[in-house]
Amino acid sequence: xxxxxxxxxxxxxxxxxxxxxxxxxxxxxxxxxxxxxxxxxxxxxxxxxxxxxxxxxxxxxxxxxxxxxxxxxxxxxxxxxxxxxxxxxxxxxxxxxxxxxxxxxxxxxxxxxxxxxxxxxxxxxxxxxxxxxxxxxxxxxxxxxxxxxxxxxxxxxxxxxxxxxxxxxxxxxxxxxxxxxxxxxxxxxxxxxxxxxxxxxxxxxxxxxxxxxxxxxxxxxxxxxxxxxxxxxxxxxxxxxxxxxxxxxxxxxxxxxxxxxxxxxxxxxxxxxxxxxxxxxxxxxxxxxxxxxxxxxxxxxxxxxxxxxxxxxxxxxxxxxxxxxxxxxxxxxxxxxxxxxxxxxxxxxxxxxxxxxxxxxxxxxxxxxxxxxxxxxxxxxxxxxxxxxxxxxxxxxxxxxxxxxxxxxxxxxxxxxxxxxxxxxxxxxx
Amino acid sequence: xxxxxxxxxxxxxxxxxxxxxxxxxxxxxxxxxxxxxxxxxxxxxxxxxxxxxxxxxxxxxxxxxxxxxxxxxxxxxxxxxxxxxxxxxxxxxxxxxxxxxxxxxxxxxxxxxxxxxxxxxxxxxxxxxxxxxxxxxxxxxxxxxxxxxxxxxxxxxxxxxxxxxxxxxxxxxxxxxxxxxxxxxxxxxxxxxxxxxxxxxxxxxxxxxxxxxxxxxxxxxxxxxxxxxxxxxxxxxxxxxxxxxxxxxxxxxxxxxxxxxxxxxxxxxxxxxxxxxxxxxxxxxxxxxxxxxxxxxxxxxxxxxxxxxxxxxxxxxxxxxxxxxxxxxxxxxx
Numbered sequence: 001x002x003x004x005x006x007x008x009x010x011x012x013x014x015x016x017x018x019x020x021x022x023x024x025x026x027x028x029x030x031x032x033x034x035x036x037x038x039x040x041x042x043x044x045x046x047x048x049x050x051x052x053x054x055x056x057x058x059x060x061x062x063x064x065x066x067x068x069x070x071x072x073x074x075x076x077x078x079x080x081x082x083x084x085x086x087x088x089x090x091x092x093x094x095x096x097x098x099x100x101x102x103x104x105x106x107x108x109x110x111x112x113x114x115x116x117x118x119x120x121x122x123x124x125x126x127x128x129x130x131x132x133x134x135x136x137x138x139x140x141x142x143x144x145x146x147x148x149x150x151x152x153x154x155x156x157x158x159x160x161x162x163x164x165x166x167x168x169x170x171x172x173x174x175x176x177x178x179x180x181x182x183x184x185x186x187x188x189x190x191x192x193x194x195x196x197x198x199x200x201x202x203x204x205x206x207x208x209x210x211x212x213x214x215x216x217x218x219x220x221x222x223x224x225x226x227x228x229x230x231x232x233x234x235x236x237x238x239x240x241x242x243x244x245x246x247x248x249x250x251x252x253x254x255x256x257x258x259x260x261x262x263x264x265x266x267x268x269x270x271x272x273x274x275x276x277x278x279x280x281x282x283x284x285x286x287x288x289x290x291x292x293x294x295x296x297x298x299x300x301x302x303x304x305x306x307x308x309x310x311x312x313x314x315x316x317x318x319x320x321x322x323x324x325x326x327x328x329x330x331x332x333x334x335x336x337x338x339x340x341x342x343x344x345x346x347x348x349x350x351x352x353x354x355x356x357x358x359x360x361x362x363x364x365x366x367x368x369x370x371x372x373x374x375x376x377x378x379x380x381x382x383x384x385x386x387x388x389x390x391x392x393x394x395x396x397x398x399x400x401x402x403x404x405x406x407x408x409x410x411x412x413x414x415x416x417x418x419x420x421x422x423x424x425x426x427x428x429x430x
Numbered sequence: 431x432x433x434x435x436x437x438x439x440x441x442x443x444x445x446x447x448x449x450x451x452x453x454x455x456x457x458x459x460x461x462x463x464x465x466x467x468x469x470x471x472x473x474x475x476x477x478x479x480x481x482x483x484x485x486x487x488x489x490x491x492x493x494x495x496x497x498x499x500x501x502x503x504x505x506x507x508x509x510x511x512x513x514x515x516x517x518x519x520x521x522x523x524x525x526x527x528x529x530x531x532x533x534x535x536x537x538x539x540x541x542x543x544x545x546x547x548x549x550x551x552x553x554x555x556x557x558x559x560x561x562x563x564x565x566x567x568x569x570x571x572x573x574x575x576x577x578x579x580x581x582x583x584x585x586x587x588x589x590x591x592x593x594x595x596x597x598x599x600x601x602x603x604x605x606x607x608x609x610x611x612x613x614x615x616x617x618x619x620x621x622x623x624x625x626x627x628x629x630x631x632x633x634x635x636x637x638x639x640x641x642x643x644x645x646x647x648x649x650x651x652x653x654x655x656x657x658x659x660x661x662x663x664x665x666x667x668x669x670x671x672x673x674x675x676x677x678x679x680x681x682x683x684x685x686x687x688x689x690x691x692x693x694x695x696x697x698x699x700x701x702x703x704x705x706x707x708x709x710x711x712x713x714x715x716x717x718x719x720x721x722x723x724x725x726x727x728x729x730x731x732x733x734x735x736x737x738x739x740x741x742x743x744x745x746x747x748x749x750x751x752x753x754x755x756x757x758x759x760x761x762x763x764x
Contacts, residue, residue: 049533049536050533050534052486052533053486053529053530053532053533054529054530054533056486056489056529057525057526057529057530058526059493060489060492060493060522060525060526060529061522061526063493063496063497064496064511064518064519064522066500067496067500067507067508067510067511068511068515068518068519068522071508071509071511071512072508074500074504074507074508074511075504075505075507075508075509075580076504077504078500078501078503078504078507078508078726079501079502079504079726079727079730080730082497082498082500082501082502082504082726082730082734083501083730083733083734083737085497085500085501086494086497086498086501086734086737086738086741087737087741088497089490089493089494089497089498089741090494090737090741090742090744090745092490092493093487093490093494093741093745093748094744094745094748096486096487096489096490097487097745097748097749097751097752098748099486100482100483100484100486100487100752100756101483101751101752101755103482103483104482104483104756105483105755108755108756109755120748152727154729155726155727155729155730156729157501157729157730157733157734158733385511385512385515393519396523400523400526400527404530407530407534407548408534411534
């Protein structure tokens with residue numbers, strides 16, 4: 001399931017982000033009657049057709065796996081938290097419908113109608129991300145029900161959907177989706193620029209990617225900071241694991257990097273910022289932060305995994321923010337995209353780095369919640385299926401995902417080459 | 431009708447929509463792999479052109495049903511997931527491979543030319559998925575899945591591996607093929623030769639479906655008394671309607687009235703599903719889960735019905751536009 005999720009999420013975020021890019025590109029193209037912007041939108045729509053299909057099938061896998069792998073979880077929580085999933089179903093419905101119109105309607109719809117068909121794709125992509133993450137945030141801060149003698153009573157699915165984590169978590173995920181899309185798109189075209197394809201097509205695509213990325217990374221920083229502070233209040237064990245804090249401490253230091261050691265009860269090789277953690281979490285240098293040791297041994301998440309994921313996310317996220325800043329400063333300074341190769345190389349690296357940042361973020365929220373699947377209510381082990389042969393199933397799905405990923409990348413590369421050849425042919429005709 | 435009954439009926443409607451729309455997309459895959467003769471390439475292109483804009487929207491009916499089921503009948507969802515773990519997983523693999531293969535071929539085509547390996551994957555998985563979905567449906571209908579105290583007690587192999595289930599699985603595949611061939615007769619109205627290819631395929635699929643349906647009824651009579659008594663009980667009126675409607679569909683195909691054939695074949699599939707539903711009412715997973723015992727709390731059902739109402743207000747007009755743009759006008763114009 002974690003693997004399916006890790007695979008799906010890459011397509012899901014592109015499914016949220018790319019429609020926005022397409023809509024912007026086509027919008028500019030229509031408005032300025034500019035063929036290059038139109039062509040960009042058209043190219044993206046072809047690539048997006050494949051990406052969306054893979055995202056859709058991997059999403060289907062997830063909806064089945066909820067039952068196939070976690071029957072215990074679904075039997076308990078289906079009635080409480082199924083609602084956002086159903087709402088997501090509608091958002092996905094609208095996305096699929098309008099995408100069908102958009103992909104196959106280039107020659108059938110009038111240009112403005114075609115552009116309008118793209119807008120619901122972008123909007124429902126964003127909505128479906130919000131609905132799905134609502135369900136996840138419920139797992140972090142379950143609400144909207146009561147347990148009386150182990151039985152569910154007074155179920156309120158609306159309250160469950162709008163649980164305390166919902167505002168922070170859904171927004172952080174949504175802006176992260178734009179971060180990833182922006183950097184990935186910029187990265188792809190930076191490769192082209194590095195290979196000497198220095199034309200308006202590549203430059204504009206990269207500028208648009210970096211523009212979205214710059215706005216989104218700033219928002220991701222703000223919402224992420226907000227999220228962490230929320231976790232400090234709502235999920236102290238996760239927070240302690242994120243920061244690698246063992247003993248409950250007043251005026252806790254901030255650990256940058258380092259490896260938490262369970263045997264020595266401290267973080268090894270870390271840079272310590274005195275009072276940093278208390279200051280960040282509570283705006284008070286002497287605030288008390290609960291340490292991992294204050295939780296029973298069987299209720300602690302794995303601090304090595306969680307702390308390292310957290311620092312990866314924050315570290316890479318900060319790096320990406322700086323990259324966006326440097327990029328736009330240089331654009332302002334030189335009035336064009338700098339031709340400096342090292343900056344382009346950094347943009348190339350920015351794409352995969354953004355994906356890693358996002359995956360690390362998911363590691364924090366998922367592993368930080370362990371050993372619970374629903375925080376404080378159901379343990380992960382109690383919710384898993386009793387079915388045999390899980391190892392085989394895991395191997396089969398892994399093989400399929402690899403095959404899909406390989407074919408997908410090959411196809412996208414071929415598509416790019418085909419496009420390029422076509423363009424060269426057109427230019428030589430002209 | 432109670433809220434739980436309304437929820438069950440809505441889920442059944444979405445299953446019907448998935449069967450008559452998504453089923454045809456599986457059938458398209460069947461005709462892709464069985465494309466032969468001088469116009470094999472044109473047949474494949476007709477399939478791809480017909481499916482392209484709509485298959486993803488059709489597929490969402492399944493997702494919609496799954497999420498609806500676990501919201502409104504969570505215990506049924508988790509029990510079915512355990513009891514039908516094997517066929518559902520295989521069907522899921524089929525669905526994944528089918529979608530991926532179609533997308534790779536459809537959107538990669540101009541860059542990579544026809545993709546033969548993915549073509550076989552596309553056709554093969556289009557057969558596997560409806561077959562195993564059919565066996566799973568037969569397992570539910572047969573009443574072999576037993577649930578006690580919220581746990582499945584009947585094992586992972588029960589119900590879906592009987593001769594009856596195999597016949598229902600095959601019937602599922604052949605109905606998909608029948609649906610697809612009759613829809614494709616509409617899509618190829620501008621090309622009589624191609625249309626006559628699909629006419630012959632529709633006739634073949636209808637013959638196979640008819641034989642399998644009779645065989646299924648015989649097996650039900652002999653081995654699965656529960657299904658027999660349901661179909662001849664509450665399900666009888668709908669079953670009789672299906673017996674009247676079947677020849678109408680066949681006539682439409684035979685006399686090349688594709689628009690009549692299209693609706694009649696779709697109605698045939700819907701009638702079979704509704705005869706089954708009427709037969710096992712008020713059970714959801716007979717004989718241990720009824721619609722009312724498996725239902726989620728009232729607050730959830732109510733909220734879900736509201737969400738469905740609001741959601742459908744957006745989705746149905748959008749779907750209408752999609753089908754109007756791609757299906758009502760001359761398909762060759764795109």
